[in-house]
Amino acid sequence: KAGVTQTPRYLIKTRGQQVTLSCSPISGHRSVSWYQQTPGQGLQFLFEYFSETQRNKGNFPGRFSGRQFSNSRSEMNVSTLELGDSALYLCASSFGSAGELFFGEGSRLTVL
Amino acid sequence: AQSVTQLGSHVSVSEGALVLLRCNYSSSVPPYLFWYVQYPNQGLQLLLKYTTGATLVKGINGFEAEFKKSETSFHLTKPSAHMSDAAEYFCAVSAPRGGYQKVTFGIGTKLQVIP
Numbered sequence: 001k002a003g004v005t006q007t008p009r010y011l012i013k014t015r016g017q018q019v020t021l022s023c024s025p026i027s028g029h030r031s032v033s034w035y036q037q038t039p040g041q042g043l044q045f046l047f048e049y050f051s052e053t054q055r056n057k058g059n060f061p062g063r064f065s066g067r068q069f070s071n072s073r074s075e076m077n078v079s080t081l082e083l084g085d086s087a088l089y090l091c092a093s094s095f096g097s098a099g100e101l102f103f104g105e106g107s108r109l110t111v112l
Numbered sequence: 113a114q115s116v117t118q119l120g121s122h123v124s125v126s127e128g129a130l131v132l133l134r135c136n137y138s139s140s141v142p143p144y145l146f147w148y149v150q151y152p153n154q155g156l157q158l159l160l161k162y163t164t165g166a167t168l169v170k171g172i173n174g175f176e177a178e179f180k181k182s183e184t185s186f187h188l189t190k191p192s193a194h195m196s197d198a199a200e201y202f203c204a205v206s207a208p209r210g211g212y213q214k215v216t217f218g219i220g221t222k223l224q225v226i227p
Contacts, residue, residue, distance in 0.1 A: 004155070033215070042219040043202065056214065089157055099144055099206025099213030103155035 002026065004104035006091050010112045018079040021107045025072050025093030032074040033101065034066060037088040046089075049074055078109075086111045114139040114172050114207050118218035126226050131163075131190040135203030138184060144206040144213070145186040147177055150220075151199045159201070162186065173197070199224045 005024040013019050025032050033056075034046040045058040047070035066076040072093075078085055088108050092101035137143060144163045148156040160171025165187040168180040173196075177188045186203060203218040 006155075035217075043217045045215075045217075094213075096143065099204075099215045100158060100161060101148075101156070101204075101215060103148075103157065104225075105153075105155045108153075 004091060004093050004102050006089075006104035006107050008107060009105065010108050010110075011079050012112060014112050015081055015083060017081050018077060019081060019109060020075055020077045021089055021091075021109075022075045023076075023091030023093075023104060025074070025091075026095070026102055029093035029102070030072055031094045032068055032072065033092045033094070034074070034076050034089040035092065036060075037090055037106070039087075043090070046076065053094045081111045083111050085109065113204050113217050114143065114214065115203050115217035116203050116216055118201075118203050118221050119204060119217060120221055122222045122224065124224040124226055125193045127195055128192050131188070131193045131223065132196065133188040133201050133203075133223065135177075135186045135188065136184055137186060137203070137205045139205055139207045141207050145177075145179060146204040147171065147186075148202045148204060148217075149173075149199050156185050159188070163193070167225060177201065183184050193223075193225045195227065198223055202226065 007022045031050045033048040036044045048056040050070045063079045068074045088106045090106045092103045115138045146161045147159040150156045152191045160169045162169045162179045170176045200222045202220045206213045206215045
């Protein structure tokens with residue numbers, strides 16, 4: 001069974017640009033969560049999607065948005081990039097009711 | 113509300129020494145508890161989990177953790193550290209909220225293994 005796939009793995013953008021990150025969950029998993037990881041802040045929860053509906057959202061500005069498609073693949077978008085958006089963005093999928101998460105390897109975004 | 117506290121953002125141990133990473137949680141309902149490990153430039157992978165049943169849980173790579181309800185703790189241990197254990201470890205709690213499980217992570221503990 002293939003794991004969680006995130007693309008791209010690395011990207012460099014400049015301030016003011018926007019970026020879209022993609023996440024393909026494990027087959028059969030309907031829940032996808034996104035996290036931002038930075039050295040100083042640890043893992044910060046962005047949002048979670050289940051069956052194309054956002055059912056939980058973290059405390060991030062509106063520049064951060066996401067969506068989920070009917071095949072459970074998810075994208076997140078960050079508009080008007082700021083230097084502080086430089087981070088590792090992690091996607092995780094889950095299937096069962098216990099809350100166990102399966103993570104992708106992340107997309108490392110650098111904003112110059 | 114639920115929360116996770118990991119004591120010590122950085123822990124150093126000598127190779128062959130006991131590894132002890134501390135995790136305390138708060139939850140208004142019986143939680144599920146997890147430890148994840150993250151190697152550099154990788155995502156998180158599950159080390160072990162407690163859902164119900166036996167309170168001593170064994171995971172991969174020789175790690176184990178014990179759920180102690182009275183102490184609201186779920187500390188991670190390994191009898192003998194190996195160089196390959198150097199990584200960041202995250203404790204997480206999952207509890208039901210609005211019909212699904214809400215997952216909360218601790219801040220993480222970086223483990224350094226000294227040869």
